């Protein structure tokens with residue numbers, strides 16, 4: 460049985476991940492590929508409980524190291540109990556966010572040293588990485604304006620604009636560091652424009 464492919468989609472708030480995920484699943488289905496859709500933090504029973512703790516406003520302040528370790532605790536559960544078994548069955552896995560989010564939010568946003576994140580990455584993942592990451596890039600103001608009408612913000616969404624600017628810059632830096640894996644996609648224009656770029660990239664897999 461051939462191992463499935465692992466695709467992740469990432470980006471700042473309002474970049475259009477959820478919107479494009481629907482297209483990606485349909486597109487791969489037309490090619491006869493079975494896709495397991497999942498998300499981070501979360502994707503497993505334990506992971507979803509950790510997600511609730513991480514995102515709930517009632518959690519209050521949390522040390523940045525604690526936040527990082529909880530992200531990786533959820534990720535360990537996700538990789539061991541959901542992603543790996545699916546790939547070994549020959550399914551493809553599409554994850555809404557993955558380790559690049561930790562480098563962007565806890566590294567760029569919170570200012571944690573990348574070497575500390577890399578230690579946890581090595582522990583949890585060894586040399587396992589996504590086959591492809593679709594990084595939807597949009598200026599923070601545009602992304603925020605798209606999600607404004609959603610109402611109540613979660614614990615991380617409550618951060619100030621400059622936090623999200625640092626997150627975006629960290630994503631861009633990672634796409635330059637790993638140009639073969641991370642495909643930077645301009646998501647500032649129409650939904651259709653983003654979809655067209657994604658279809659071209661998926662055809663290369």
Ligand code: Z5A
Pocket residue numbers: 470471472473474475476477478479499500530555556557558559560561562564565605606615616646647648649650651653
């Ligand atoms: N996090 C972390 O800190 N560290 C980690 O390691 C991990 C995660 C894994 C999870 O949130 C939070 O966890 C996230 C990072 C942190 N925190 N924050 N803040 P999430 O992933 O569950 O939710 P999100 O990132 O906040 O998703 P989102 O805001 O829903 O963004 P989206 O999925 O990219 O957007 P969307 O729902 O597809 O689109 C939003 C709206 O814009 C919607 O009305 C669309 O119709 C519209 N849209 C989309 N594309 C377009 C275009 N091109 N033009 C116009 N309008 C558009």
